Structures are given as C-alpha cells and as structure tokens.
Amino acid sequence: MPASSPAALRPRRNPSQSRSMVTVDAIFQACIQVLLKEGMHRLTTTRVAERAGVSVGTLYQYYPNKQALLYAVLERHLNGVATAVETAALRAHHKPLETMVRAIVEAFVTAKIESIDEARALYGIASELACAELVTAASMKVGTALGAMLVTAPDARFKDIVVTSYMFATAMVGPTKAVLEEQAPPKLMRVLREQLTSLCLGYLQRESV
Amino acid sequence: MPASSPAALRPRRNPSQSRSMVTVDAIFQACIQVLLKEGMHRLTTTRVAERAGVSVGTLYQYYPNKQALLYAVLERHLNGVATAVETAALRAHHKPLETMVRAIVEAFVTAKIESIDEARALYGIASELACAELVTAASMKVGTALGAMLVTAPDARFKDIVVTSYMFATAMVGPTKAVLEEQAPPKLMRVLREQLTSLCLGYLQRESV
Amino acid sequence: MPASSPAALRPRRNPSQSRSMVTVDAIFQACIQVLLKEGMHRLTTTRVAERAGVSVGTLYQYYPNKQALLYAVLERHLNGVATAVETAALRAHHKPLETMVRAIVEAFVTAKIESIDEARALYGIASELACAELVTAASMKVGTALGAMLVTAPDARFKDIVVTSYMFATAMVGPTKAVLEEQAPPKLMRVLREQLTSLCLGYLQRESV
C-alpha cells in the first residue's frame, strides 16, 4: 500500500462528494488522453485542465503540482497491473508449474493490454521525480506474490525463491513493452502470451532443483 | 546505420578536423554527465555547453537543436550495445546453443554495465520525440544478428526465427534494467549473468524443434 | 472616526447581532495571526477564513475584498494607539511639561508593546493601497491631541504648536519601530521609555520660548 509517499506528491483531497469525484476523474482521464495524443513533452497542466473541461485552478485543488498528478496516474496503473498479477497468483497456488505460468502471463498481458493506452503512455514517465519508489513498490508486490505462489508448486522447488520470482516478474516486461510500443515484428503481438509462457516456463523449469 | 532519420535531428556536420572532434566529444560527454548529475529535467543546452567548456553558440554549431543532441547520444549508446551483441553473435556462429547464449548475455550485460552511466541516464529518454525509430533500429540490428547466429546452431532448430530471436533480445532487457535502476534485490546484481543465461537458454531450448 | 474612506474598503455591515460579531471578530483575529505566522505575502483570504473557522464565502459577507479586511485591521490598530495617546494627553492637561512627556511616552510605548504582535505585523502594510489616509488620520488625531495638551503646559509656551506637536508625535516612531523589529541593540529595549522621554523632553524644552 502506498502508505508512504512524498508529501508533496500526495493529492490535496480525497473527494467524497459526487461533484468532486466527477471532476477529479475527468482530470485523471484527461491526463492520460493528453499523454497519449500529445506525448509527455506536451503534457502541460493547462492542457490537461482544458481537455478535462475544467480550469487550471480546479486541477490544482486536487493535485498540488504536476508531478503529483503524474504520480497518481502512474500509481493507479502500476497498482492495477500488480493487483491483477497478485490475484492470479493467489488463485494459482498449489497448481502445477505450467498452469501457474500460464495464469500469470495471462493476467500480466491482459492487464497491460486492457489498459494499453495507459501503459503506452506511462512507459517513460519513470524517468521523472521519485517514481522509482512506485516502480519498486509494484515490483515487490508482484515479486512477493509470485514467490508465495511458486513455493506451493507441487512439481517444482526453487533454491533462491527471491531471485527467481524477481526474474520471473521482470522477464515479462521487455517483450511486452516492445510489443506495446510497436517496435516488435507484428506477428509477435499475436503470439505474445504463448511466447512469454515459454520464456518463463523454460526458465523456471531450469531453476527447479 | 540509421539511414532514415528526421533531417532536423541530424548533426550539422560530421567533423573531421581534429579541433572539431575534440569539441563535439566534449559536448557529448558533458551531455551525459549533466543527464546523470542533474537529471533529464535539468538538462539544458546552456548547462551542457557550460560543462563542456564551450559556449551555447558553439553547441548549436554542431547540433541544430537539443533533440539532435539527445538523439546522437542515444544513438551512440544503442549502437554501442547493439554492435557489441552483434560482434559476439558473429563470433558465436556454429557454436552450440548454450555457448551462444552465454556469449550474448555476456556481451549484453558487459556493454550495459560498462556504459552503466549512459544506460541509466538514457532509459527514459526514449519517451521523447522520434526516438522510437532508434530503439527499433537497434532492436532490429540485434534481432537480425541473433537470428543469423541461431540458424547456425548445430544443436537447435527454430520454427519462427524472427519471433524467437526478438524474444531472445528483449527478454534480457527487463531484468537488466531493474538491476541498473537498483530496484532489484541486491543479490540479483551478482548473479545477473547466470540468471539471464538460464532465462534465455531455457526459452530457446523449449522453442527448438 | 474615519468619516471618509473609499467605499470599496468599507466593511459590508456593522454587525450588531451577536453571532455576527463573534464571526467578524474571529476573522479579525485570524487575520492578525496569519500575518504573524505566515507573513504578508502568505496572507490569503482562504487562509484567514480557514484559521477563523469559517468559509471564504462567509469572510466575503463581512468584507467586500481583501483590502477592506486589511484596512479594518490597520484602522483598529492605529485607532487603538491614537486613542491611548489621546486619552493620556487629555489626562495630562495642565501638568508640567515633563509629566506630560512621561505620560505620552508611557501611553505610546505601552500601546505599541501591548499590541506588539499587531504592530510588528502591520508595519509594512501601509505600503499597500490607500492606507496612507489612515496613517495620516491617526497622526493628525495624535498631533491634535498633543497640541491641545501642550498649550496647557504651565511651564512652557511654543511658537508653532502644529509643527512642534507633529515632531513630538513622529519622533517616537523611529526608535520604537527599531526596537520592535529587533534591529536595535538589545539594551535599548529596556531603556526605551527613558530614552524616548529624554528625546522628546529635550526637544520640547528647546522649542519652548
């Protein structure tokens, strides 16, 4: 849980009234849209507010500064993906290794593709202030969940569960990112899940004692 | 070589005279240093020129704009890594699969770590204008080199060499990036090569008919 | 009483109902507190309202704009000091000159020190819009009162009572301000009354024919 995050990056209020919630959500969505249509270097608070149909002032009532807005968007995205993987991991406890891997890959890719817009827009924001924490937190969440799952595999046993599950988690990132950014051969898009399963399963079987 | 790149991003001249080369290199290094010490959002042309010991005007004699400078830096970095892998791939032709993988991982990680400063500084620049091409170009270069190598493996044969070699290339990226950005468990740093080898080899062996 | 003051700066109502009076006073006190703790450049209507425990909207029901609020605060402060001096002057009629001076100095310094917070916070507001009038009005009030007092002195007689009493009034300001702003040697704080008496008495005796 993001209990600890730099004060300066926290939203200014957690809106509970309905009007506020509409507003804050509009800003949120607008941020992603601008990110997509204009790119990171044209993402200005004014533009986000404009697209959200509110004034800049309103934006600043909910987020103390631009970073905080990006932080929130990135946080939500990472949390979404991490939670999806976590849930899949929980469900796959005690299943055979191959089933586990298929489940995780499926969850990961689906989450990324479902929020493909966000995903594509957000790669590359990590280079900004203090986002490292968020990425680290999400990685740990996923790593831990995967570790907890792997130890319950009936048909495999791992020497160094921490390293193994971290590799498992990060191995999926490269190919997926390449596909989402359309730098990969188009065919890979269609067989991505298959391939990722093969990648991770091959690795995990090698690492099993 | 990136035969096609937006005219606006090309350097103004390919300096062949010695004084020019010294200057252009100083700017180049200064750019990386600023990137590292100040971060992307504090990278200004003036600051780069200052650190390079020249005036802004001079900088603009070699690069038509800021993007071109970043473009050049990124290009050189990617090219360095890609070429290192390519060379390793060439050398590994006709070797057994495992030897191939070890050689490639070694080359990739070594290149990244040797230029660890550049690497760390440059992740996240890709989110800027027109860099996608460069990344794609480097990926293709690597992918092609790996493909050409893999088909010569005496102990393996692949159905879809394009997809397989692209997966091979991108699979290494995720874990390596995590380590370089220090988001990985510290132990992973030490066993990274080992683990990447296991990851890629496991995959390739599964994919071999 | 400031019979003439720009319409825009007048409070919206002279609250006579008890609830209103509580509110307006809370705003008033909050204004001074914010001025002290945050400084003039952080004095915002929202902050004042917050600290007063009311909403901005409410604040604007009692003061048509920010200037009016400051105006009122400054007015009350100056009036307090002026009235204190005026009262002391009245009481000192027909007393010997030295007694007069001691009484005035005592009243002036006491009033300033009692409301030392206000005083410190308010110096420097006069540089804002239309406050000159208030200062002038207060000066005149004091000057007039002092003049009326001085002419009753049994042991002195002055050629130009207007000039003399104005000098009397303003001579105390400089040293007092310096002490309040802690720019004076600390010792001066303790002997301020003594010194001011000496200053004014020396002057007045010289000016007496």
Place this chain on the structure above:
Amino acid sequence: MPASSPAALRPRRNPSQSRSMVTVDAIFQACIQVLLKEGMHRLTTTRVAERAGVSVGTLYQYYPNKQALLYAVLERHLNGVATAVETAALRAHHKPLETMVRAIVEAFVTAKIESIDEARALYGIASELACAELVTAASMKVGTALGAMLVTAPDARFKDIVVTSYMFATAMVGPTKAVLEEQAPPKLMRVLREQLTSLCLGYLQRESV
C-alpha cells in the same frame, strides 16, 4: 560591506562589459520608476523589464529572482544614505556637539531628499523577505559612525554611547518619513532640518554627563 547576504538574493553576475552595464542599470532604474508610478503591489518583473526596454529573460540573467532585484535596489539606497551620514560624521570629528548634529542632520536629510524618489518608493519594502538584515546593517553602520564621532566631541561626554548614538540615528527617521510621505503638515517640509537639529541636539545635551 554586505559580504554576507543570502545566496538566493545575490545578483547573478557583476557585469563588466559595457553593454551589460547599460542593461543592468536600465533594469535598476526601471525598477525604481515602476515602484514610484505603479506602487509595490504592481511591481512585476515583466513590467520592470518592459519599462527597462528589455525582455524578462534578460532581467533574469542579472537577478535570479524578483526579491534579488528589490534587495539590490534597497541595498544601494540604504548604502547611499548610510555612507553619506558616515562621511559627514567623519568630517565632524572633534567639532562641538551642535556642529556635529547640524552636519549629520544635513547629510541625512539631503541624502533622503536627493534620492527622494527612491526613498519614497522603498519605504515599505522592508516588510518583504530578508530585508531586515539590510536595514540592520545600515543602522549599525550609521550607529557606529555616529558613536565614533560623538566620543570626540570636546563639549560632551556620554554614558552609554551605543544606546545614545542609536537613538540619534533612529530619531531622525520618523519625522523624515512623515514628510516624504506627505503626511506631515506642509510647513514641516521647510523647517525639517531645523527641527531635526533641535530634536537631536536637545536629546544629546540632556544625555551628556
């Protein structure tokens, strides 16, 4: 000398080239002009630049921020006055007390009136950040100079030279300020020097043992 002043408030460069010097001086003068014609609360960096006939960017090449500009203006003014008094004090060493006082009053009032524009514009800036130091520094400079002078008076001797000279220095401020801000009865303008002399001399004679 203002050897120590907050780094953030120091000018960015001490221009030595002629073009720069013209520019920096234009900005300086423009600042005072704006202060006079528009008032403190309308003093914006853009407006100053405009009036100086340069762009905002240029302004910021010489002053890192608005405060620094004001700081510089105030510093120069205070220094001017302080130095004038200091010089007069030096010249008056060993003269009789009355001559001393006349000389100091003359220097003080003349300095203020000569730079009456600056003086009028600058009263009230002290309420801004970190200017207290400057005022304190100037006060000390004057106080010290006056003290050094007073001890050489052949016809007077003071118990507490620090307090006495500080009182001397600050006593002149109140009436002078009142006159410059035109809150005083008009006649006072003409007899100001006379009156200030009387004020200070009366005080000093009383304090002399």
Place this chain on the structure above:
DNA sequence: CATGAATGAGGTTTCATTCAT
C-alpha cells in the same frame, strides 16, 4: 568560427472572488 547577451513564448502555480447548492 566562437561567444554569450538577448529574446519571448510558454510553463507552473497562486489566489481574490463568485455563485450554485
């Protein structure tokens, strides 16, 4: 060729004030 002063559009952020609820 090199310099660096000058430019000014454009970015972030604040805050006095209004008005629907």
Place this chain on the structure above:
DNA sequence: TATGAATGAAACCTCATTCAT
C-alpha cells in the same frame, strides 16, 4: 446565511534558440 468548488487572470520564472560582435 453559509459553504467551498470552480474560475481564470496574472504572477514568476525557464530555456531553446538567435545573432551582433
């Protein structure tokens, strides 16, 4: 009446880029 979300003009400041010297 009281509220506080929304407004948007306007402030401060940066920085890629040019061009006279």
